[in-house]
Amino acid sequence: MAEISKINDxxxxxxxxxxxxxxxPGRIFVSAALRDMVESGTIDQVANVANxxxxxxxxxAMPDAHLGYGFPIGGVAAFRExxxxxxxxxxxxxxxxxxxxxxxxxxATSVQPRINTLIDALFEAIxxxxxxxxxxxxxxxxxxxxxxxxxxxxxxxxxGVEADLSHCEESGHMPGADPAQVSxxxxxxxxxxxxxxxxxxxxxxxxxxxxxxxxPVAKKFGLFKGQITVMIHCGSRGAGHQICTDxxxxxxxxxxxxxxxxxxxxxxCAPLGSPEADNYFGAMVCAANYAWANRHIIAHWxxxxxxxxxxxxxxxxxxxxxxxxxxxxxHEVEGKRERLYVHRKGATRAFGPSRSEVLQAYAGxxxxxxxxxxxxxxxxxxxxxxxxxxLTFGSACHxxxxxxxxxxxxxxxxxxxxxxxxxxxxxVVKATSPSMxxxxxxxxxxxxGDVVDVVHNLGIATKVARLVPLGVSKG
Amino acid sequence: MIPFxxxxxxxxxxxxxxxxTPAEMLSNAAAALFKSMVEPATIVVKETWKVELxxxxxxxxxxxxLCEIVFLFETESAVFATFSVNLEQDGTExxxxxAEIGGERIDLxxxxxxxxxxxxxxxxxGIKKNEVWCIQVILDV
Numbered sequence: 001m002a003e004i005s006k007i008n009d010x011x012x013x014x015x016x017x018x019x020x021x022x023x024x025p026g027r028i029f030v031s032a033a034l035r036d037m038v039e040s041g042t043i044d045q046v047a048n049v050a051n052x053x054x055x056x057x058x059x060x061a062m063p064d065a066h067l068g069y070g071f072p073i074g075g076v077a078a079f080r081e082x083x084x085x086x087x088x089x090x091x092x093x094x095x096x097x098x099x100x101x102x103x104x105x106x107x108a109t110s111v112q113p114r115i116n117t118l119i120d121a122l123f124e125a126i127x128x129x130x131x132x133x134x135x136x137x138x139x140x141x142x143x144x145x146x147x148x149x150x151x152x153x154x155x156x157x158x159x160g161v162e163a164d165l166s167h168c169e170e171s172g173h174m175p176g177a178d179p180a181q182v183s184x185x186x187x188x189x190x191x192x193x194x195x196x197x198x199x200x201x202x203x204x205x206x207x208x209x210x211x212x213x214x215x216p217v218a219k220k221f222g223l224f225k226g227q228i229t230v231m232i233h234c235g236s237r238g239a240g241h242q243i244c245t246d247x248x249x250x251x252x253x254x255x256x257x258x259x260x261x262x263x264x265x266x267x268x269c270a271p272l273g274s275p276e277a278d279n280y281f282g283a284m285v286c287a288a289n290y291a292w293a294n295r296h297i298i299a300h301w302x303x304x305x306x307x308x309x310x311x312x313x314x315x316x317x318x319x320x321x322x323x324x325x326x327x328x329x330x331h332e333v334e335g336k337r338e339r340l341y342v343h344r345k346g347a348t349r350a351f352g353p354s355r356s357e358v359l360q361a362y363a364g365x366x367x368x369x370x371x372x373x374x375x376x377x378x379x380x381x382x383x384x385x386x387x388x389x390x391l392t393f394g395s396a397c398h399x400x401x402x403x404x405x406x407x408x409x410x411x412x413x414x415x416x417x418x419x420x421x422x423x424x425x426x427x428v429v430k431a432t433s434p435s436m437x438x439x440x441x442x443x444x445x446x447x448x449g450d451v452v453d454v455v456h457n458l459g460i461a462t463k464v465a466r467l468v469p470l471g472v473s474k475g
Numbered sequence: 476m477i478p479f480x481x482x483x484x485x486x487x488x489x490x491x492x493x494x495x496t497p498a499e500m501l502s503n504a505a506a507a508l509f510k511s512m513v514e515p516a517t518i519v520v521k522e523t524w525k526v527e528l529x530x531x532x533x534x535x536x537x538x539x540x541l542c543e544i545v546f547l548f549e550t551e552s553a554v555f556a557t558f559s560v561n562l563e564q565d566g567t568e569x570x571x572x573x574a575e576i577g578g579e580r581i582d583l584x585x586x587x588x589x590x591x592x593x594x595x596x597x598x599x600x601g602i603k604k605n606e607v608w609c610i611q612v613i614l615d616v
Contacts, residue, residue: 189546264598405485
């Protein structure tokens with residue numbers, strides 16, 4: 001078996017031949033310390049993705065890579081429009097799981113004394129956890145509007161303001177939605193869950209800007225030391241999960257129909273241009289738009305809570321990123337512009353100033369790249385660099401990345417002691433389930449700073465600010 | 476024979492469920508899936524739900540069955556504790572599953588949730604028959 005080789009301090013190559021059928025090599029972007037945390041199963045998944053038709057350059061894994069299903073989590077791969085594929089295994093069930101960051105005009109010193117009350121109010125205002133139903137009651141027709149118009153729908157309904165839209169990736173409504181490809185079952189799951197946070201690693205966090213690394217860019221993003229920010233991490237809820245499940249079944253049949261050899265059933269896919277691929281893409285966009293609307297609504301309720309306790313305070317959107325999605329993008333391949341289907345599964349787009357997709361407000365700088373930490377550890381704001389286009393089709397990590405299983409976490413921690421330890425560090429946590437807290441203990445993740453350093457050192461994205469949690473509301 | 480067991484997995488939930496017959500294996504797989512979400516001892520069987528599914532083979536049927544339980548949990552706002560499964564051959568080309576699920580509507584005062592199962596993955600999903608039937612499942616949580 002071919003051996004993994006070190007290319008440089010932060011890059012390792014998985015050669016063709018590491019696993020049978022690889023069309024291109026794999027690239028894993030990790031430091032030596034993080035390399036030891038990458039399980040062999042994760043490397044196998046990188047190699048499996050390299051089997052897929054039409055893959056360009058490399059099958060890649062970001063520094064937070066860990067074991068997933070189909071693609072690894074932290075996986076990035078781009079496929080040529082002429083002979084490539086699209087695969088739900090490269091997007092995940094939680095389509096457009098993503099992160100939104102709001103900046104306030106409040107100083108931490110004025111918010112910290114009321115953090116308990118604020119977190120309680122947010123926990124109350126934003127439905128979260130299993131079994132919770134949303135505050136919204138939308139009809140099937142309204143849900144179809146959500147699938148097509150995403151955040152635009154939310155703004156028209158009075159959730160958020162027009163200015164928010166330009167501060168979302170894809171302006172919060174990605175073109176190409178085909179609601180006819182969304183099943184009745186997905187409607188049924190999606191309808192009651194619009195405007196809910198969900199559970200697991202999803203959260204709403206009140207943070208303080210602790211450190212600024214790049215003053216001019218921070219200024220452009222509206223960030224300053226001691227400022228209060230709010231981070232929202234969630235996705236497309238049951239609507240997205242069901243859309244993925246439904247189309248996975250169709251694509252499982254498509255691999256037989258089109259004679260595509262896949263090493264993992266979760267990598268079911270269809271050739272680009274085929275009806276099965278078009279239908280999945282159209283449905284995936286619906287879920288992506290649902291997720292943007294969902295984060296928009298949650299942000300609106302967050303603003304309402306802040307208004308109650310800090311009247312006149314301003315919460316503006318820094319940015320909103322999708323980290324589970326497939327996008328049609330133009331990239332340079334061997335000196336030619338090509339249209340590629342870039343799959344990012346647990347990876348964040350990190351476009352630099354040369355890309356037209358970067359919003360006007362941040363022109364000349366690059367897009368904000370939002371990297372949430374685990375509960376209790378720092379989150380980071382970075383700024384996309386053009387160097388990322390050469391290395392990773394403009395992609396960075398999406399978080400810290402798990403290193404410990406849930407069952408192991410439950411053996412080592414209890415919800416109560418995790419909460420007590422966080423309280424000791426001045427972090428208030430409110431969650432529906434104590435075991436969820438134990439499973440999400442800070443120790444089960446890689447250190448977020450180490451992960452972000454790899455991205456920074458490779459020149460994919462530059463560190464702008466570090467945010468520390470003050471209060472967390474979880475499902 | 477143990478009905479099911481959970482295996483180590485860094486990010487998600489992996490289990491194997493066993494049965495002397497395919498039907499028993501599917502019943503135990505449903506119990507394993509549900510136990511990962513909510514403690515079965517807290518569930519009182521007050522209502523029943525009927526499920527009927529059709530597929531080309533046992534593996535597809537098993538996948539659909541587990542997806543159906545996640546779907547019912549969310550859309551019926553109910554938690555389940557008993558899973559009675561029957562399998563029938565439906566002509567030469569397909570199989571049919573007929574099941575009755577027992578449980579009750581969610582009561583947040585009594586039901587404490589462990590994990591949110593987003594979906595059933597097809598990654599390393601498979602059924603084997605050695606001395607007993609065995610299904611392996613990885614849940615996306």
